[in-house]
Every structure is written in structure tokens, then in C-alpha cells.
Amino acid sequence: MAHNPARPLSPHLSIYKWGPHMLVSILHRATGTALAIGGGVIFAWWLTAAAMSPAAYNIFYHWVVQADPASLHASTQRLANILAKIVGVGLTWSFFQHMASGIRHFVLDTGAGYELKTNRLGSILTLAFSIVATILFWAVIAGKY
Amino acid sequence: MGTGTSLGRVRGLGSAHSGSHHWWLQRVTAASNLVLLIWFVVSIARLPVLDHQAVVLWLKSPLAAVPLLLLVISVFWHLRLGLQVFIEDYVHEEGGKIALLLLLNAYAIGAATLCVFSILKIAFGGVPA
Numbered sequence: 452m453a454h455n456p457a458r459p460l461s462p463h464l465s466i467y468k469w470g471p472h473m474l475v476s477i478l479h480r481a482t483g484t485a486l487a488i489g490g491g492v493i494f495a496w497w498l499t500a501a502a503m504s505p506a507a508y509n510i511f512y513h514w515v516v517q518a519d520p521a522s523l524h525a526s527t528q529r530l531a532n533i534l535a536k537i538v539g540v541g542l543t544w545s546f547f548q549h550m551a552s553g554i555r556h557f558v559l560d561t562g563a564g565y566e567l568k569t570n571r572l573g574s575i576l577t578l579a580f581s582i583v584a585t586i587l588f589w590a591v592i593a594g595k596y
Numbered sequence: 597m598g599t600g601t602s603l604g605r606v607r608g609l610g611s612a613h614s615g616s617h618h619w620w621l622q623r624v625t626a627a628s629n630l631v632l633l634i635w636f637v638v639s640i641a642r643l644p645v646l647d648h649q650a651v652v653l654w655l656k657s658p659l660a661a662v663p664l665l666l667l668v669i670s671v672f673w674h675l676r677l678g679l680q681v682f683i684e685d686y687v688h689e690e691g692g693k694i695a696l697l698l699l700l701n702a703y704a705i706g707a708a709t710l711c712v713f714s715i716l717k718i719a720f721g722g723v724p725a
């Protein structure tokens with residue numbers, strides 16, 4: 452293939468100028484992977500514990516959702532709850548980001564939305580959506596946990 | 597890559613040895629994920645509490661158990677396809693690639709089966725609320 456040295460090689464991550472479309476593209480992969488491993492394991496733990504016994508479920512519940520004040524490990528559990536909440540917010544944001552970006556994928560798959568301005572706007576919209584949806588979701592469940 | 601004729605590559609001799617069907621299934625499961633996960637997130641947000649009794653009573657209804665079963669199949673299939681591409685893109689050494697793909701299958705099939713069994717056990721009344 453003819454090679455014109457004046458043209459930039461691509462992709463060359465260290466000299467690339469970042470734009471929202473690049474960010475959203477790599478975030479789709481990062482959030483998908485985080486959901487697949489983190490989300491998948493926590494979800495399977497939750498369901499399996501529920502199917503085993505109330506005691507098994509309570510281990511999940513007290514370490515993840517809410518510490519048991521009567522437990523010997525209450526203070527460690529409270530710490531774990533804080534970590535779980537950070538992971539939980541991260542996973543819900545990942546979910547909303549991956550979802551919005553996935554819908555953007557459907558549009559791009561039809562061949563639409565590649566004009567520079569439209570493409571850029573679409574990627575910014577996925578970020579705006581995921582942040583707003585995460586805040587709304589936690590506002591709804593905040594009173595409960 | 598780069599070996600064989602264009603037709604040969606199209607017929608599945610590229611780096612992953614197949615492609616368009618995988619790509620299509622990723623979209624099909626993405627669409628079913630979209631519907632089922634919106635249902636799931638809304639359902640979880642609407643449960644007044646998330647304790648054992650609430651979850652068991654919720655899953656006793658066929659209208660909760662069946663969508664959740666479909667969700668498990670759709671999500672674990674989708675993530676198996678997705679992580680496969682991730683591994684094929686970044687792990688170039690053949691042995692490591694095969695080992696990771698086997699591990700991925702063990703995880704996806706194992707965790708999905710655990711979830712399916714758990715949902716059925718609760719739904720069929722195998723867990724006292």
C-alpha cells in the first residue's frame with residue numbers, strides 16, 4: 452500500500468487529541484468489562500445467597516447493603532458498606548453509560564451519525580444521560596438504604 | 597491476518613476465525629438486555645426493602661421469575677460475547693488466549709447456571725420466605 456509519511460498513523464494513543472467520541476468509545480469497553488465482571492459476580496452472589504437460606508442472604512445483606520449492629524463485625528461491615536456504595540455508584544453509572552453508548556452504537560450501525568458535529572453531540576449526550584440517570588437512581592433508593 | 601484471499605478471510609479465516617454472526621448476536625442480546633434491564637432496575641427501585649423475605653416473595657411470581665430468567669440468559673450471553681472480543685483484541689499469545697477464553701466460558705456458563713437454578717428454586721417454593 453502507498454504510504455504518505457505526511458499523514459498521521461492511526462491509532463497512536465500517545466499523540467492523539469482526545470475528544471468526547473474517543474472517551475465514549477473506550478468507556479463502552481471499560482464499562483462493559485466492569486459490568487461483566489463486577490456486576491456479574493455481585494448479581495450471582497445476591498441470587499445464590501437468596502436461594503440458599505436467610506442466613507446466607509444476611510451475609511450478603513450485612514456486608515453489602517447495611518451493617519448488622521448486633522454483629523461482632525459491625526464496624527468492619529460499616530466500612531464494607533461504604534466501599535460497596537462506591538462500587539455500587541460506579542456500577543450503576545457504568546450501566547447507564549454502557550446503555551446509552553450501546554443505543555448510540557445501534558444508530559451508528561445503521562450508518563447514521565458520522566457527521567463531525569452530530570457524532571460529537573451524540574457522545575456528549577451519552578455522558579450527560581449517564582450522570583443524570585445515576586443521580587436520579589440513587590435519589591430514588593437513597594431513602595431506603 | 598493478511599493471509600489468503602479476500603474471500604477466504606470473509607469465510608472466517610481472519611484473526612478471530614469468524615465474525616459477522618458474533619457481531620449480530622452481540623446486537624440481539626444488547627437489545628434484549630436493554631428491555632430486560634430497564635424492567636429489572638425499575639423493579640428493584642420499586643421494592644420497598646431488599647431483605648430476604650422481599651426478594652423471595654417477589655421471585656415467587658412468574659411475572660418476576662420468568663423475565664429474570666430471560667435477563668440472566670441475555671446478559672451472560674452478551675457479556676460472554678463481549679469479553680471474548682476484549683480477549684481476542686489484547687491477548688496475542690495463543691496459549692494465554694485459549695486459557696482465558698476457557699476461563700471466560702467457565703465463568704459465564706457457571707454463573708449463569710447458578711443464577712438460573714437459584715431463580716427456579718425460589719420460584720418453585722424451595723426457599724421459605
Ligand code: HEM
Nearest residue numbers: 480483484486487550553556626629630675678679681682
Ligand atoms: C443496557 C443494555 C445494553 C446495551 C444496549 C448494550 C450494548 C452493547 C453493544 C452494542 C456492544 C457492542 C459494542 C461493539 O461492537 O463495539 C456491547 C458490548 C459489550 N457489552 Fe453491552 N450492552 C448492554 C448491557 C450490557 C451489560 C449488562 C453488560 C455486562 C454485564 C455488558 C457487557 C458488554 C461487554 C463486556 C461488551 C464488549 C465490549 C467491547 O468489546 O468493547 N453489556 N454492548
